[in-house]
Amino acid sequence: MDDELTTELVALYHEHYRQLLRMALLLVDDRSAAEDVVQDAFVRVFDSRARLRDRDKALAFLRRAVLNRARSLLRRRQVSKRYQHRLVQREPAPDESVQRVDRTVLAEALARLPRRQREAVVLRYYADFSEAYAAEIMRVTPGAVKAYCSRGVARLSSLLRERV
Amino acid sequence: MTERNAASEESSDERLLRAGLHSLVEGVEPERNALARLLARRRRRTVLRSVFVGSGVAVATTVVLLFALVVPNGPWSTDPVPVGIGPDSYLVRSGGGSLVAVSLESGDVIREFGDPGDLVAVARDRDRVYVAPASGGVVAMGSRRTEEPLEGVPEGEVVTALAAAGERVAVAYEDRVLVVSDGGARRIGFEPGLVVRDVAVESGGRLALVVQDRDGSVGLRTVAPGEDGPRRLGRSVVSCGPARVAWTSTGLAVLRSVSCGEGESVRITTVDPREGTRLAGGVRVEVGAPVGRPLRLSADAADRMLVSAGRNGNWLVEGGTVRSVPCPDSGCSAGTAVM
Numbered sequence: 001m002d003d004e005l006t007t008e009l010v011a012l013y014h015e016h017y018r019q020l021l022r023m024a025l026l027l028v029d030d031r032s033a034a035e036d037v038v039q040d041a042f043v044r045v046f047d048s049r050a051r052l053r054d055r056d057k058a059l060a061f062l063r064r065a066v067l068n069r070a071r072s073l074l075r076r077r078q079v080s081k082r083y084q085h086r087l088v089q090r091e092p093a094p095d096e097s098v099q100r101v102d103r104t105v106l107a108e109a110l111a112r113l114p115r116r117q118r119e120a121v122v123l124r125y126y127a128d129f130s131e132a133y134a135a136e137i138m139r140v141t142p143g144a145v146k147a148y149c150s151r152g153v154a155r156l157s158s159l160l161r162e163r164v
Numbered sequence: 165m166t167e168r169n170a171a172s173e174e175s176s177d178e179r180l181l182r183a184g185l186h187s188l189v190e191g192v193e194p195e196r197n198a199l200a201r202l203l204a205r206r207r208r209r210t211v212l213r214s215v216f217v218g219s220g221v222a223v224a225t226t227v228v229l230l231f232a233l234v235v236p237n238g239p240w241s242t243d244p245v246p247v248g249i250g251p252d253s254y255l256v257r258s259g260g261g262s263l264v265a266v267s268l269e270s271g272d273v274i275r276e277f278g279d280p281g282d283l284v285a286v287a288r289d290r291d292r293v294y295v296a297p298a299s300g301g302v303v304a305m306g307s308r309r310t311e312e313p314l315e316g317v318p319e320g321e322v323v324t325a326l327a328a329a330g331e332r333v334a335v336a337y338e339d340r341v342l343v344v345s346d347g348g349a350r351r352i353g354f355e356p357g358l359v360v361r362d363v364a365v366e367s368g369g370r371l372a373l374v375v376q377d378r379d380g381s382v383g384l385r386t387v388a389p390g391e392d393g394p395r396r397l398g399r400s401v402v403s404c405g406p407a408r409v410a411w412t413s414t415g416l417a418v419l420r421s422v423s424c425g426e427g428e429s430v431r432i433t434t435v436d437p438r439e440g441t442r443l444a445g446g447v448r449v450e451v452g453a454p455v456g457r458p459l460r461l462s463a464d465a466a467d468r469m470l471v472s473a474g475r476n477g478n479w480l481v482e483g484g485t486v487r488s489v490p491c492p493d494s495g496c497s498a499g500t501a502v503m
Binding site (some may be wrong): 006007009010013017018021022025026031035039042043046102103106107110121122125126128153154156157 | 175178182185186187188189192193194198199201202203205206252465466
């Protein structure tokens with residue numbers, strides 16, 4: 001029985017770990033922290049056998065767990081103000097490519113978004129979730145997701161225009 | 165409610181943002197040992213949880229459990245199985261001689277069973293590990309380097325092949341096979357002159373055997389659960405003579421030499437175990453050494469197969485894809501690996 005659950009966990013890993021890792025990275029902009037966030041989420045999903053037996057439930061739980069862990073991490077960061085191992089360097093070297101600079105600007109702009117706007121933007125425009133599903137993951141209403149995205153996109157566009 | 169975003173009219177800002185976010189994390193891949201780390205954490209958590217559940221029953225029992233968990237190699241660790249190897253791993257003898265469970269993805273050692281000495285065969289049934297020492301008999305290996313003789317198997321008699329599945333262990337000698345389970349040991353005999361070269365047991369109890377006849381020809385036999393006599397399978401499907409067998413969910417996987425001689429290529433053919441007809445065939449593996457007795461074929465629940473050529477390497481076959489499997493840091497030593 002335990003072996004079956006482990007097999008299910010491994011299947012979930014193969015199918016979704018990479019996307020969750022990338023999603024976590026967009027939420028916490030720290031490669032190793034993102035890996036820890038996703039690892040924690042996977043370990044937590046194993047706590048409930050019922051969750052693992054239902055693939056949709058397991059996946060929704062995993063995504064919510066990634067979001068919650070990312071929130072906790074950002075809260076801790078705000079307190080400690082320790083920013084390490086950034087997703088991108090704050091000041092790109094002069095010889096870096098235009099694409100690299102664009103990515104740097106976008107990463108910085110994303111990091112400056114309010115938390116909920118950032119989450120909504122990542123879920124809608126990176127993970128490509130519907131408003132309703134993103135709302136379920138964030139535990140807010142679809143209307144709220146729509147509003148967060150609208151404000152988030154406007155703010156990002158404004159921040160990007162400032163930098164470019 | 166749909167998970168995916170339906171195609172909608174997006175503004176140019178939204179389209180740019182979508183492309184930008186994907187570009188930002190493009191190329192980000194999990195760490196090489198991510199799965200191994202995850203499985204290790206999962207195992208530790210499972211152990212801890214079981215300990216905490218036990219603590220609700222009796223404090224004294226919990227103390228004993230914790231003590232047993234914390235102190236390695238305790239002489240009281242008499243129950244050798246199961247050992248929690250993890251499904252995404254294989255068993256191999258490391259360069260140092262220890263039998264170890266190794267992650268298929270990373271090559272990291274997940275569990276070490278100790279050095280079993282000279283051995284002729286290894287088998288694995290999910291989390292249970294069995295070895296056939298060169299001195300004879302079959303031993304169940306435990307997670308704390310414990311060994312326990314398998315009941316029902318003569319201790320001094322040398323085994324030629326070993327397989328395990330569905331809580332059954334099939335032990336082959338030159339002229340017979342013993343199938344050991346909770347129900348005791350069942351003996352399957354052969355006509356005089358036949359020599360058993362390999363054995364595979366299905367989780368339902370069906371056996372497949374590679375046997376060599378008196379005239380030197382090699383063929384396949386199957387034994388249905390509850391029967392004591394083997395049945396011959398058609399020869400035509402394995403023209404070069406089978407070398408090794410393993411059960412998969414689709415049929416019987418047969419490993420054979422491609423050139424029928426001493427070449428270095430083998431092919432895995434899947435045959436129907438009832439009719440002997442070919443179901444699929446063709447995955448070719450270059451084993452880098454003359455095809456001979458040290459080869460081993462094994463399969464896991466996901467129908468992935470491991471072709472092992474001892475020191476020459478191990479290859480994982482997934483569908484039509486073949487890839488070399490990493491050895492632990494200390495290397496792979498002589499003796500074949502199994503999934």
